[in-house]
Amino acid sequence: MKYNYGFGDKEDDDGHTNDRNDSVAIGKNLRSSYVKFGKDRNQRLSNRNNSLDVPMHIDYIRINFWGQFAVHDYFAKWYEQFGLEVVEVSNFGTTILFAVTETDKFSNFLQSIESVIKNADDHAGRSYSKLIHYIQDFELLTTSDIVLTTDKEGVFIFKLADLMVHNNGLEAILVKLEDYLQQRAITHIINREIGIVEIYSTDALDLTEIVNNFDIVLQVTSGRATLIKPSVFNIPQRDYGFEVADMPNLPLVGIIDSGISINTPLAKLIVVDERLNLTTTSVIEDNVDRGRGHGTTVAALAALGSEAVLREYRGVLTPDCQLLPIKITDAASSFISIARVLEILREAKRSYPQIKIFTLTINFSQNRKYNEHYSSYAYALDKFSFENDCLVFISSGNNANAILRTNGYDLRYFENEEANLCSPAESLNNVTVGACADSLRHGDYVGISNGKEYPTIYSRKGHYRYELLKKKAKINKTLFKPDLVMAGGDYCYRNNSLTDIGEGSMLLLSADSTESFYQSIGTSFATPLAANAAVRIQKRYPDLLASSIKALMLNHCSDKLVEELKENKKMLIGHGCLNGNDVLYSDSNRINFIVEDIIDSGELKIIPLNFPEYLITEKLGKTHGLLKVTATLCYQFLPVKDSQLGYCPVLIGFGFFRNHLGNDILKKEEEVKSKLKGSLTLWSQNCRFKEKPNPFSNVQKISFVVNAKELIDESGVFKIGIHCLTHPQLRPGEDVSYKKDNKFSIAIAVEETVNKKKVTGRLYDEMIAINEVENILTADQDLEAEAS
Known part of the structure; x- marks a missing residue:
């Protein structure tokens, strides 16, 4: 197909951008x-x-x-x-x-x-x-290029080369490396699927000798991970004073963390399975941070959400999920095995096939370099989520150094590379969560940030920096991280000095029953709040794809309250802050749609969106901006490990068009004007040249207002076009898996924006009546939702 947005055949005649003839x-x-x-x-x-x-x-x-x-x-x-x-x-x-x-x-x-x-x-x-x-x-x-860690002990992650023509030779080297490790009794794990060898430090380990001689190793990094919060000045609050209500048929959320203490009111929600444990202590023990725990805090926020914090953990709290502790550490700083984490995630999915949502707030300690290739950890999680229709909510990572560098709030600090996110937060199939300064406390905002919707100084930004690339390098402005920000608490001033335990911090559940609660800040607490929103969607609409949950959430995020953030705003806060109520419910003047479908490479699909006649026949007080339409497309993909450009190998894009047929939409814009509005791009992501495209993004968002004239001109029908292409920059044969049946989801929100006195209360019912819609709730679930 020839698309009318510049996706041409070639950029030049020879397949390269610069032919230097001198x-x-x-x-x-x-x-x-x-x-x-x-x-x-x-x-x-x-x-x-x-x-x-x-x-x-x-x-x-x-x-x-x-x-x-x-x-x-x-x-x-x-x-x-x-x-x-x-x-x-x-x-x-x-x-x-x-x-x-x-x-x-x-x-x-x-x-x-x-x-x-x-x-x-x-x-x-x-x-x-x-x-x-x-x-x-x-x-x-060289060896110095390959060994990218200064650690002398722990878990070392060896990234393996992968060849298409001479892979048998690499296999022979790998067999010899395994013999070498066994002869020296060096503990190791080989995972061919991810393409890594994990080696555990012993006195017999000589990293330099291995890298000098076994030419299958492309990179050596440390598996050091951290739970450390932005600072350590936390103090206890008061005894437990709440209980968790009994709720049947709750979804299950996996808490990939330090365990969940059984000695808290969360006990009735915990599903105990000691197979899901990489440590020597039980999954129902959480002893990190001097007994205060970490997984327990995360689990409480995932299960009880922001309501628990707003109510200061008082009374009877209604849970949104059960909790499955997946214990990968029992120390504030430890070494993580990617292969073993992936193994117990798969065991969790095999044993509990209904599970769809996970939280992961333990990142590798080293920040990503600008424009660095996707890590093996991100690749493993992207592959897992695609194959199992899951979402892992991953924290962007905490930056404890930030407050020491700034001694206050200075957005210029984010220009530093050390403010970049930590692996595996660059994962594309999952959801990366940063922290905004909101603490969910009542009263005036008192944090050091410019407002509670702003990114906190300890949160981390996306690591893409396109201006560092060559001038003709490809840029895709829809590719950024984090995906959104949630409340994580903020530093504030007390007695003329900065503190993380003042009114700007968040009230949190402690695993230590003698302490019960404490105050702190961190992306570790923003992340489970996002997971809670996801599980509430899953609870209400259990048959949705994971990509639909993600699309719904991002479709109801807003960055409008941080307008002064101009440059690189998306790299700081992604799509912005989530409106948790709008994502769950429609009302008489606002409707949410979900489109779930599959598409083949080279295919164009057209979906009509019909609008009710009353919008143009009745006097609504204005003719401009009658409606606001917001749509977000998400899809998961099987990643390509060794290609940063083709890591997302499938392009699925969408756009809103005039009431034209598909053949006209495909024609050049100068021939047939299919573009709906001058303010809209034709397609949600423009990857320019077919031979040398941009990197693809699996999340795109479009928002626009609808005027009466547009409804009249198009007879009340807009067309949503969805198209699909396979990345042309893959190695020969790598594109076969992506030719057919690529799943995608689009969340669409339509709301009246007329004066409150003119709001009709008719939009929801009439949109339902004139569009082909299937209710994804059963009758019993509908009654339960109404009762709640």
């Missing part, structure tokens, strides 16, 4: 890369321990291109000419890591580099492959 300049530019590459390669050879008898060795070369590399078209050409096989795509398509898999052919690469360098010296006009023109610089992947 061979003298090219030769001078590549000279330093060539010299350093030779030195590094000789050093790597000298560091090998031949007595280990590793069956083969592979060099990896990282090439930065002047523009985006067309992987699909040029994969074969670089392999055939230079013996270089694409291993990993980063920097959104401008940096490629190649494996040197054919050494004879690789000599052609080095000879071409030598020729262009010599030509720069003597202008002799030697011949060489013109593919060299597109290289900005290159380097050997």
Whole structure:
């Protein structure tokens, strides 16, 4: 299909963005890369321990291109000419890591580099492959490039290379590595699905020796994770003074954390399963933070929501879910095994197939670098959620250093890289939650932020920074993190000094029954509040897809109260703060729709949205802005591990169009004006060129007002168009899984925006009458909802 929004066939004739024809300049530019590459390669050879008898060795070369590399078209050409096989795509398509898999052919690469360098010296006009023109610089992947942690102990995560042509060779190296680890009694876990080896520190472990000799390792990181809150000045409050009501048939939420204490009023909600435990203490013990716990606090907010905090945990509180403790730590700072976390998540899903919502507020301690590739942890969770129709609510991570750097509230601090989120918060299939300054307390706001809807100084921002990419690198403005912000409490001033236990903080349940409650702040508390909103949707509409729950929530987020945040606002607060009531209920003047469907690659679907006649036949006091329409599309996908550009391999986009047929909507806009409004883009995400597109986003949102003239012109019918394309920048054969049956969800909210005196009370009923709508509540559930 040819779409009328610039998704053309090619950006240029040769598949590259910059053809630098000045061979003298090219030769001078590549000279330093060539010299350093030779030195590094000789050093790597000298560091090998031949007595280990590793069956083969592979060099990896990282090439930065002047523009985006067309992987699909040029994969074969670089392999055939230079013996270089694409291993990993980063920097959104401008940096490629190649494996040197054919050494004879690789000599052609080095000879071409030598020729262009010599030509720069003597202008002799030697011949060489013109593919060299597109290289900005290159380097050997060295041991220092691979080992990205300074930790000397704990769990080390080895990211493994994956080849399409020579993968049997890598398998032989992996077998030899496993023998090496077993001979030295080094505990390890190999997970081929995620593409990692996790190695546990012992006296026999020599990281440098492994990386020097086993050429299957692309990256070594630490599994260090943290529960540490923004500060540690918390004090107890009072005894437990509430009980949890008995409620039948509640959904189940998985709390991936430090356990949930059985010695609290939450006891009746806990489903105890000791198989879901990576520690030596019980899942119903929560002893971190000097016995105050962490998972218990998170569980209370997930089950009881903001209402418990607003009521200061008094009286009888109505729960929204049961709680499944999934215990992955019993220390404030520990090391996490990705493979073992994934294993017990799958065990939880096998044992409790109804579970759809999880919370995860334990992040790796190191912040993500700007534009860094997706982590193995994010990949594992994205894959799990796609395969199991689940949502993991992940905190963006706390930044304890922020208040020390600013000693107050300064939004300029977020310009620092250390303010970036922590893995696995970059996950796309799940929901990343940051903290806004609201503490859910009654009375005037007293925190240090500019308002309770603003991001807290300890919250973390998205790690995309497009301005650092090359000028022709692709940008997708719908791709950002976090997804939303929720109340997490704030620092405030008391006795002329900053505190996290004042009126700006949040009241929280303690696992220590002698303390009962404490005050604190953190993204760890914002995250379960978001999960609570999700489980309330699940409770009311149990058959919804996970992507529909996400779409509903993001569709009812607003960033309007933080208008002074202009630049990079989405990277600080995402879609904004959630209106928890609107997401659950329609009323007579506002209606929520959900569209759930599947679409094939190359397909266009058209859905009519019909509006009632009274909007144009009756006097409503105005003709402009009669309605506000807000729509959010979400979908989950099977991620592509080694391609940052193609990590989300499926583009599903949507738009609102005039009352035209599909064939007209597909025509160029100058031929048939299908665009509904001048203020709208034609499609929700524009990924420009087919050969070298932007990265795709699996969340897009559109909002606009409806005027009487538009309803008249279109006979009260707007068309929603949905289209699907497979990413063209995948390695050959990787796109097969995405050609058919891609699921998607669209949440649509329509509300009257006329003067309150003119509100008709007719919108809901009449929209239901003239649109094809299936009620997703059963009769019994409807009665239960009305009773509540």
